[in-house]
Amino acid sequence: MKSTVETLSPTRVRLAIEVPFVELEPSLKKAYREIGSQVQVPGFRRGKVPTAVIDQRVGRGTVLNEAVQEAIPENILAAVREHDLKTLGRPEVEITEFNDGDSLNFTAEVDVRPEITIPDASTIEVVVDELQIDESEIDEQVKNLRERFATLKTVERAAAEGDYVQIDLNATVDGEDVPGGQASNISHEVGSKQLLPGLDEAVVGLAAGDDTTFTTQLVGGDFAGRDAEVAVTVRTVKEKELPELNDEFAQMASEFDTIEELRGDLRSRVTQGKQVEQIYAARDKALAQLVEAAEIPAPEGVVREEVESRKQAMVDQLERIGASMEEYLAAEDKTEEQIDAELTEAATEGVKVQLLLDTLADAEDVQVSDDEFGHEIVHRAQRAGMAPQQYYDQLVRSGAAAAVFGDVRRGKALAAVMERITIKDAAGNGITLDALRAANEAEHNHQH
Numbered sequence: 385m386k387s388t389v390e391t392l393s394p395t396r397v398r399l400a401i402e403v404p405f406v407e408l409e410p411s412l413k414k415a416y417r418e419i420g421s422q423v424q425v426p427g428f429r430r431g432k433v434p435t436a437v438i439d440q441r442v443g444r445g446t447v448l449n450e451a452v453q454e455a456i457p458e459n460i461l462a463a464v465r466e467h468d469l470k471t472l473g474r475p476e477v478e479i480t481e482f483n484d485g486d487s488l489n490f491t492a493e494v495d496v497r498p499e500i501t502i503p504d505a506s507t508i509e510v511v512v513d514e515l516q517i518d519e520s521e522i523d524e525q526v527k528n529l530r531e532r533f534a535t536l537k538t539v540e541r542a543a544a545e546g547d548y549v550q551i552d553l554n555a556t557v558d559g560e561d562v563p564g565g566q567a568s569n570i571s572h573e574v575g576s577k578q579l580l581p582g583l584d585e586a587v588v589g590l591a592a593g594d595d596t597t598f599t600t601q602l603v604g605g606d607f608a609g610r611d612a613e614v615a616v617t618v619r620t621v622k623e624k625e626l627p628e629l630n631d632e633f634a635q636m637a638s639e640f641d642t643i644e645e646l647r648g649d650l651r652s653r654v655t656q657g658k659q660v661e662q663i664y665a666a667r668d669k670a671l672a673q674l675v676e677a678a679e680i681p682a683p684e685g686v687v688r689e690e691v692e693s694r695k696q697a698m699v700d701q702l703e704r705i706g707a708s709m710e711e712y713l714a715a716e717d718k719t720e721e722q723i724d725a726e727l728t729e730a731a732t733e734g735v736k737v738q739l740l741l742d743t744l745a746d747a748e749d750v751q752v753s754d755d756e757f758g759h760e761i762v763h764r765a766q767r768a769g770m771a772p773q774q775y776y777d778q779l780v781r782s783g784a785a786a787a788v789f790g791d792v793r794r795g796k797a798l799a800a801v802m803e804r805i806t807i808k809d810a811a812g813n814g815i816t817l818d819a820l821r822a823a824n825e826a827e828h829n830h831q832h
Contacts, residue, residue, distance in 0.1 A: 495683035659819030
């Protein structure tokens with residue numbers, strides 16, 4: 385095999401590859417074997433059909449095509465090694481010349497990792513917003529905790545917003561029962577808008593044993609878009625009783641003895657959450673500065689693939705909730721071009737950051753231990769609701785294990801960058817990574 389490389393841009397090359405016919409022989413033999421095992425010819429055992437008979441039956445062209453399809457990736461790989469290219473994404477192949485008995489000539493255009501000069505991270509300084517905590521945020525946390533320990537008490541009065549009611553429902557269109565439009569003894573929080581439009585308004589003012597009807601527009605089923613008459617009967621009205629805010633409540637709801645200690649703990653949790661957010665904001669700003677300073681070009685092919693996969697993920701997500709791209713565009717008041725432009729911008733930025741971190745990881749010779757890789761697999765398996773081994777096997781099958789490994793390596797390179805940059809808030813106070821370390825530590829302990 386002979387190959388030459390031509391640089392099309394800082395991120396793309398074209399390989400011109402010539403493979404002498406004699407080097408195609410192994411692929412050709414293999415193609416005859418595979419096709420021979422699939423064709424049945426009377427008088428010959430399967431797999432023992434002579435090549436001349438296969439040429440007659442299937443055509444020599446088909447066999448040659450199969451051999452070429454197998455030989456191309458192997459030769460691209462050899463050329464990439466020979467020229468020491470760091471390729472990204474999938475190559476675009478074009479066969480320029482090939483005749484039976486002659487050498488195979490083809491080109492492969494592929495994105496490559498650009499040469500990047502990385503600025504010194506210790507020269508990067510980022511400014512983030514000051515940390516502000518309002519007492520009302522702690523009140524909100526306490527309120528949520530009280531809600532979790534609330535009890536329901538049956539009351540002999542009409543339902544009001546915030547009450548819970550047990551109700552029976554029956555929906556009809558023109559006097560005919562709607563399929564699936566009947567329900568009995570379901571619990572509903574008045575004012576939560578969780579069930580049918582119009583129900584909350586209809587139930588307010590009804591006591592146990594009362595009933596009424598209201599009209600609502602159906603969104604699904606055979607009668608979608610039609611107005612339905614819904615009869616609702618209230619069985620019971622219950623009022624939510626919140627526990628009193630005292631030291632007794634603190635002892636019941638937490639490991640603390642007094643309400644002040646409980647508030648103090650909630651305050652430190654809210655503070656830590658906000659400190660971690662500050663660090664994430666600093667990370668995004670630092671990466672944007674580094675990418676800009678390094679003037680990283682974005683490989684078009686990789687960006688294109690990334691946009692396609694992000695768009696497909698959007699479509700899949702919409703399908704899961706029973707919506708289409710058209711409906712989403714209408715709801716967001718955007719055109720497909722706008723969505724494509726947004727995705728392209730986000731993907732371009734994402735690919736540049738990946739290139740930056742890969743280059744950094746190489747420069748610092750970042751290694752990923754089996755333990756670190758395993759930890760990430762366990763973490764992702766948990767998020768996907770799968771057993772770690774099953775998740776890992778699936779990754780290997782889909783060929784995505786290397787991508788996860790790359791993510792872990794980039795994560796380590798990013799952690800090294802974060803240690804070097806200077807982070808200050810708007811008032812000029814220095815910010816350390818302690819909150820992030822504490823949060824990671826807590827998560828790590830939680831997992832084990």
